[in-house]
Amino acid sequence: MSKVTTIxxxxxxxxxxxxxxxxxxxxxxxxxxxLREDPYxxxxxxxxxxxxTIFVTGEATxxxxxxxxxxxxxxxxxxxxxxxxxxxxxxxxAQGVDIGGAGDQGxxxxxxxxxxxELLPLEYVLARKLNQxxxxxxxxxxxxQVTTIDGTISVIVASFQHAAHNDLLKAIHDWIAQEPLxxxxxxxxxxxxxxxxxxxxxxxxxxxxxxGLTGRKLAVDNYGPRxxxxxxxxxxxxxxKVDRSGAYMARKIAVDYLKARGAKEVYxxxxxAIGYPEPVEATLIIDGSQERVEGYDLTPxxxxxxxxxxxxxxxxxxxxxxx
Numbered sequence: 025m026s027k028v029t030t031i032x033x034x035x036x037x038x039x040x041x042x043x044x045x046x047x048x049x050x051x052x053x054x055x056x057x058x059l060r061e062d063p064y065x066x067x068x069x070x071x072x073x074x075x076x077t078i079f080v081t082g083e084a085t086x087x088x089x090x091x092x093x094x095x096x097x098x099x100x101x102x103x104x105x106x107x108x109x110x111x112x113x114x115x116x117x118a119q120g121v122d123i124g125g126a127g128d129q130g131x132x133x134x135x136x137x138x139x140x141x142e143l144l145p146l147e148y149v150l151a152r153k154l155n156q157x158x159x160x161x162x163x164x165x166x167x168x169q170v171t172t173i174d175g176t177i178s179v180i181v182a183s184f185q186h187a188a189h190n191d192l193l194k195a196i197h198d199w200i201a202q203e204p205l206x207x208x209x210x211x212x213x214x215x216x217x218x219x220x221x222x223x224x225x226x227x228x229x230x231x232x233x234x235x236g237l238t239g240r241k242l243a244v245d246n247y248g249p250r251x252x253x254x255x256x257x258x259x260x261x262x263x264x265k266v267d268r269s270g271a272y273m274a275r276k277i278a279v280d281y282l283k284a285r286g287a288k289e290v291y292x293x294x295x296x297a298i299g300y301p302e303p304v305e306a307t308l309i310i311d312g313s314q315e316r317v318e319g320y321d322l323t324p325x326x327x328x329x330x331x332x333x334x335x336x337x338x339x340x341x342x343x344x345x346x347x
Contacts, residue, residue: 031174035147035248037155039166039184040343041229043236046100047071048245048342050078051238051260053096056336059262061088063334066113066121069260074235077105082260085113101231117298124325126296127265131254131305134274134292135247136282139175140205143279144347147172148248150205152344154182157199162187165229176207181219185229192220245346246271254293259342263333264324266296270303273327275347277308277317287311294322301325 038045051069058065065086072079078097097106121127136143147170155168166184182196196218200206209215239257243249255267263269274292282290287310295305301323308317328334
């Protein structure tokens, strides 16, 4: 007699006003400002913020002259103190990038699954869609988390600033009723455990309540905890940094192979050495079988041209995950 396996899966999402996501958006807004004037700008900006102060640091080697960081900070974070420490890219790193090499070593993981129309893990998509639904009503700091059992929602956790418990609970029920992917037990909503503001209703959020940091929500930026994380943060980095461009390309390859093979899921692994253009690994796993990636230009410059990554528009991607 075969054993019946029960699969539990959980993923979270955070709103654009979460402190970490504010830092991601500021980093990418600064990148966008450089790219609008200089598509070949090399930028790697990190932001730390909280309790009235924003610290911006990193590198920017760029011909852009109208990058107004104080205005970006005011638009996204309000009236706060700004501390800025930005320098040019290290010449020792630049010499490898100048010849088309990767801006750093690193491993990038791409993924695609046929579970959802977005080709993303179900629990991840549910957490994000719920967050987006609640954010329309409460455009403030907030977090959601969804646990599924064999594809059916088991537990929902949601905490949103300025949302009264009963209102938040009703909104979650409304979302379950209207979201096609939100499948619940046939006996009804009582089968779903819902934790709405489980620590109590709250009105102090964002940078007033907590500190934030660029790149601290990597699982949210990628595919949730089910899929391994490879490289570092995306936000604030131009596409010569393979942490970003390689990860985007790995996702494209995973989607391409998923569709071409009619597969259930595809993992793609790319790895690079700093200063070298070709990856040291380019493999994929299609429904458990490993192959080499073929037919793509996987040099940083090739990826940039394929995906048109010299254009601004990264700030919007930083809000809710990059895929």
